[in-house]
Amino acid sequence: YNSTRLFDYPSIVPMECVVxxxxxxxxxxxxxxxxxxxxxxxxxxxxxxxxxxKSGPNLGSEASEIRILCDLMQPEPAWTVRHVGGADQISVLVRTMVESKASKHVLRLFYLLGYKLDHELLRVGFAFHFQRGAQITVTVSSYSKLLKLHATDDDNVPVTPGIQMVEVTAPASAENYTEVAAAVSSFCEYLAPLLHLSKPGVSTGVVPTAAAAAASLMSFSGSTNIHLEI
Incomplete structure (x- = not known):
């Protein structure tokens, strides 16, 4: 991106379904x-x-939160600004979302606007993107809290040691979000032996059947000579 331009044209997804x-x-x-x-x-x-x-007092009495994401897997780090809005509660969480690509100077802009850095995280894992009744993305990742400012290459503190977060998302609109939510819920049923997926903020813990289900899958993988790189 042109270094003099802070934002690309916004990519607006009116809603997204997430568990x-x-x-x-x-x-x-x-x-x-x-x-x-x-x-x-x-x-x-x-x-x-x-x-x-998070917004400072000069931006109004109602607090707002912005997330700036930097994709470190790209040859040149790719920056994105993401804002998540209000949510509807059905079988999955349906929320409004605006996302825009940005230049490396975007953090400086938000500081000038009155936002303050609340915390930094490093998210490491993998993702699957596929079509199954909707355009679904599944991410499996661990989070670490950065101990030093912007120090992504240093040793950092795991937020949940021994535990990884699984997130299933799909873009939607006001016209089709019920169908998309149904597609997400249907897909999640296939993962039930290993984990339970629910709306963000609803703690469900680990699934008691996970160990047995994992052993069965690993046994099947070994018997069919499937070896995947983690």
Whole structure:
């Protein structure tokens, strides 16, 4: 992007459907095997630097939050600004979302506007993107809190040691979000032996059947000579 331009034209997805869950790190390989079979596409490695900014008092009494994401898997780090709005609660969380590509100077802009850095995270894992009744993305990742400002290459503190976050999202609109939500819910049923997915903020914990399901998947993988790189 032109270094003098802070934002590209916004990519506005009116809504997105999302559910989340957690899985023990020891069972992630089994989950990847299951996802590979369900999605039919290769995984994409994920390494994202997330900066969470919150508005200062000069921006009004109602607090707002902006996330600046830097994709560290690209040859040149790619920056994105993301704002998530209000949500509807049905079988999945349906929320408004605006996302725009930006230049490396975008953080400076938000500082000038009155936003303050709240915290930084490093997200590492993998993702699957596929079509199954909707354009669905499944991400499996761990989060670490940065101890030093912008120090993504240093040793950082895991937010949830031994646990990884699983998130299923799909873009939607006011016209089709019920159908998209149904597609997401239907897909999540296939993952039920390994983890339970629910609306963000609803804690469900790990699934008691995860160990047995993971052992079965790993056994199947070994017997069919399927070896996946984690």
């Amino acid at each position: 989340q869950g957690i899985i023990e790190t020891q069972h992630v390989e089994a989950l990847e095997i299951l996802l590979l079979g369900l999605c039919g596409v290769p995984k994409e490695n994920l390494r994202v630097h997330e900066l969470c900014l």
